[in-house]
Amino acid sequence: MNLPYAEPYKTKMVEYIKPSTVEERKKWIEEANYNLFNLSSEKVFIDLLTDSGTGAMSDKQWAEMMMGDESYAGSQSYLKLKDAVEKITGFPYFLPTHQGRAAENVLFSVMVKEGNIIPGNAHFDTTKGHIEFRKATALDCTIDEAFDTSLHHPFKGNIDIEKLENAFRSNPPDKIPFVVHTITCNTAGGQPVSIENIKKVSQVCKKYHTPLIIDAARFAENAYFIKIREEGYQDWSIKKICRELFSYADGMTMSAKKDGLVNMGGFIALRDEELYKQATVFNIMYEGFLTYGGMNGRDMGALAVGLDEATEFDYLETRIKQVAFLGERLVEHGIPVLQPFGGHAIFLDANKFVPTIPRNEYRAQALAIELYIEGGIRSVEIGTILADRDPFTHQNRYPDLELVRLAIPRRTYSLNHMRYIAAVLKKIYDSREQAKRGYSIVDEAPIMRHFTVKLEKISH
Structure with missing residues (x-):
């Protein structure tokens, strides 16, 4: 007999919600x-x-809230978060922001110019908004299977490689500054992306010397689907799958209010030092100094713990x-x-x-x-x-x-x-x-x- 699943946590505090007519x-x-x-x-x-930002934090996260280092520069909470991000993603360069759309604003201020085309898989509203605000175009290259709500396809968030290739073949090389891959793909119904697809998208990007940026708001949930649905990953830990999928990308933005298990926060993580240096200018202008970027120290500490918990x-x-x-x-x-x-x-x-x-x-x-x-x-x-x-x-x-x-x-x-x-x-x-x-x-x-x-x- 298979026992029903039970939540691996118990309640310490409740919040009253008011019924109405x-x-x-x-x-x-x-x-x-x-x-x-x-x-x-x-x-x-x-x-x-x-x-986004509406979940409950754990006792360990609340403990970090009490230990937050609110130093303007060089906060210990920042160092905890930087270490957690690099451990989980492998990206060596990191900028905290107050939430995901702030991360997009900073990075896109560097990378998106008027007339650009940014291919991706059903860009989320803020992603598309930041692109179109800069008079560029968000080009949807999601696989056709994503638009049949009754079809059971394990990875409806995948990018169609032929559509992506057509985007590159139809435009001058400097027209496409990067490709964005959203995991999981919210606009397409919270659907996951396979590692096989991320690999193929990465190969296309390398072929055209174009960075691949992951919108990673729900990367841990995506890793779970890879573990249970994609052949060859059943015995991998969630953390190992996360390192693998990020290894094919050049950078990421994240709204940490989702799989970071916090109420506010976000970040940019990058592989290229020069791109990082360019992004620091806008991070300081829009968000704050490099070691807090719009976040309190206590929130950075809670996020460091949340990233660890969310990848279990x-x-x-x-x-x-x-x-x-x-x-x-x-x-x-x-x-x-x-x-x-x-x-x-x-x-x-x-x-x-x-x-x-x-x-x-x-x-x-x-x-x-x-x-x-x-x-x-x-x-x-x-x-x-x-x-x-x-x-x-x-x-x-x-x-x-x-x-x-x-x-x-x-x-x-x-x-x-x-x-x-x-x-x-x-x-x-x-x-x-x-x-x-x-x-x-x-x-x-x-x-x-x-x-x-x-x-x-x-x-x-």
Whole structure:
């Protein structure tokens, strides 16, 4: 008899979350202009907006918080973090930043110029935003299998090598400053990337003398999928797999609020000393001195421990099995979700869930709003609103996938919370044919509009 898995930790402290009524939530979401980002946290029962910075830290991380060295220069906490990053990634040059988008801002300030093309696998919103802000183009080279939500492919985050080769063949050598590989690939549904694919992408990059940069926000979860899905790695430790996958890259950016298991933080790690020197100029201008870069010493110490904890198999197995538990409940109810399940979230397929709502009325956002109204559950749209308008035509970009992401914070919610989420979604799914109209935009920012967009409900 196989025993059910149990979390390898116990609770030391709890935080009260306040239930509310459907009528209250209808009022609150209207006051928030139907933007879930505008809701105050006390109006949310289960918060699945993001897994970024929303998890629970361990006792050892909290101990580091008490021991933080807040020296402006040469902090011992910085040295702990630098050592942890090099041990896990192998990159000798390191710059702390206050979060992932700050790392992108610093590195892209060096590497991205107007007119550049940056190929990658379904660039995340901040990555694409930083590229397009600099009047460059983010070119999606994800494999076609990623866009079939019902197809079981073990590594849907992979870059299509032929698409990547075409990008290089179609452009002058100086047009592509680097290739970005996101692991796991959030925009494609939290899907992992194989080491075989990273090797092949690295070979293409070397052929064209172009750096390979990894967006490593969820690199540990990616390593877990490599261990259980990719032939030849079953007997490897997570840490050994991490060193292997980073060995094919020239650098990385990281939002440490994910697989760093902290509430705030990020960093850049590089192999090339000259690129590091150029990046230090922008790090000092935008973030802070080289040995704190926008982070407190206590946060750097907690991150050093978090990186070690996140690259242990027992933690990752529990984390990813909880996400799969929710996915399995939804599949049992017949609810269309992206499969196989990703590492950090379950993604509802809004194109199949509510096809009765026109795409230009933002069906994924409409589904996310209904989930909040019905159950007090906050999620996020990964669809047309997030895709933004084309920077040249200013028309809506309609991505192949219209998704609602249910991002599960780390070490935060119980399996009973997962059962509640599944029950709420079943109730919505059973009445889905009543959903006919969506929303229209009344105000939006010119870039990364999803954070502040204002909407109104279309009633007729």
